[in-house]
Amino acid sequence: MREITDVKKVLAMNNITLAFVGDAVYSLFMREQFALRFDARPFMLTEACSEAVSAKEQAKKIDSMLENGFLTEEEESVYRRARNAKKANKAKGATVTDYHKSTGFEALVGFLYLTGRDERLGEILNYGLNYGDYIKTNENRR
Numbered sequence: 001m002r003e004i005t006d007v008k009k010v011l012a013m014n015n016i017t018l019a020f021v022g023d024a025v026y027s028l029f030m031r032e033q034f035a036l037r038f039d040a041r042p043f044m045l046t047e048a049c050s051e052a053v054s055a056k057e058q059a060k061k062i063d064s065m066l067e068n069g070f071l072t073e074e075e076e077s078v079y080r081r082a083r084n085a086k087k088a089n090k091a092k093g094a095t096v097t098d099y100h101k102s103t104g105f106e107a108l109v110g111f112l113y114l115t116g117r118d119e120r121l122g123e124i125l126n127y128g129l130n131y132g133d134y135i136k137t138n139e140n141r142r
Contacts, residue, residue: 082107
């Protein structure tokens, strides 16, 4: 189903294309996690997932990774390149800074996914997550 791609080829891709892939990967990952962890109504899962994948939350996550030295030099390079890339879209419901950071984060996720670095991808996706922060009531926990 998924094609693992050579690192050089992935690094040559457009940064926004990497973010496009990373956005889908992160969104699906979060949806899967919420669906498996909580017995909640779909609208609550959607609400929680939307908050968890927001540019603001992604910016917080990547800031923490950078502050704690969690990323490798190569990962930081992928992040920074995409963060600094010119974007055709404008930030919707996020600050410009958070939007740029989230684009970098999504590009990093896309890079790890396309290069088949699944173990590292899992570490990045799960970094600092507390799913209960996004569900409004504890009654929905499995």
